[in-house]
Amino acid sequence: YTVRVPEDVPVGSTLLSVTATDPDDGTNGAVLYSFPEISDKASNIFHLEPKTGAITLVRNLDFEEADLYELRVRAKDGGSLSNTARVSISVTDVNDNAPEISVRSALSEISEDAAPGTVVALLHVQDRDSGANGEVRCSLGESVPFRLERALDDYYSVVTARELDRERASEYNVTVRAADGGSPAL
Structure with missing residues (x-):
């Protein structure tokens, strides 16, 4: 998954949603999403909704601080089977700094x-x-x-x-x- 967002995207915005399907019935087919590994910095900026896979912004982005975030998202079913996806969030510059x-x-x-x-x-x-x-x-x-x-x-x-x-x-x-x-x- 790759997404480009301007650094002035509002806090609370959904940047993207990761989706996984499992053909099993019942709880074996219920998928939950998580970050298996995430830096402290990224964990203070992004929130992953466990049931929907939506990644939302919880703190303002700053292009001058970081212009790319590489995250891994794990999708795990009720039967303990899982898979991961790589998510790249590219931050684009906005003219927000005066000379x-x-x-x-x-x-x-x-x-x-x-x-x-x-x-x-x-x-x-x-x-x-x-x-x-x-x-x-x-x-x-x-x-x-x-x-x-x-x-x-x-x-x-x-x-x-x-x-x-x-x-x-x-x-x-x-x-x-x-x-x-x-x-x-x-």
């Missing part, structure tokens, strides 16, 4: 004669989501004499874009906006 910006270093003062391209701040930007949901684009507010330069994969530098003039402006508030590639973007 995070952290300032790794920043100047509190800069001389007005600093050359254009002087680094004012180093920012680390990341998003825990995967694929387009985790691709981050950064931008600066308008009307500031600064620009962003990509330093490394997840790092940006805020640098001076032109010469500064203290008599025109003695300080600047610079806003950096980070948006991911999700739809809608966070």
Whole structure:
């Protein structure tokens, strides 16, 4: 059995049902389902209904925590005969994490004669989501004499874009906006 579910599937949802048949009559043909072996982590997330074989969600999934669960389900009849099936639950990413910006270093003062391209701040930007949901684009507010330069994969530098003039402006508030590639973007 294989099922793909988004990480935001509601708690209480039935993800899939395992079915087994037994042609015997009476209690010998009554099938009960169980997990013969299950990790503590998975046992806190999934519930198996013994009479129906339905696997339901008892805790929220998180793609960033785990994207695949491999379970075994045992079907056992009243006469102690059993068989097992493998169940794969694949979790798909949803854009549920906003980008995070952290300032790794920043100047509190800069001389007005600093050359254009002087680094004012180093920012680390990341998003825990995967694929387009985790691709981050950064931008600066308008009307500031600064620009962003990509330093490394997840790092940006805020640098001076032109010469500064203290008599025109003695300080600047610079806003950096980070948006991911999700739809809608966070």
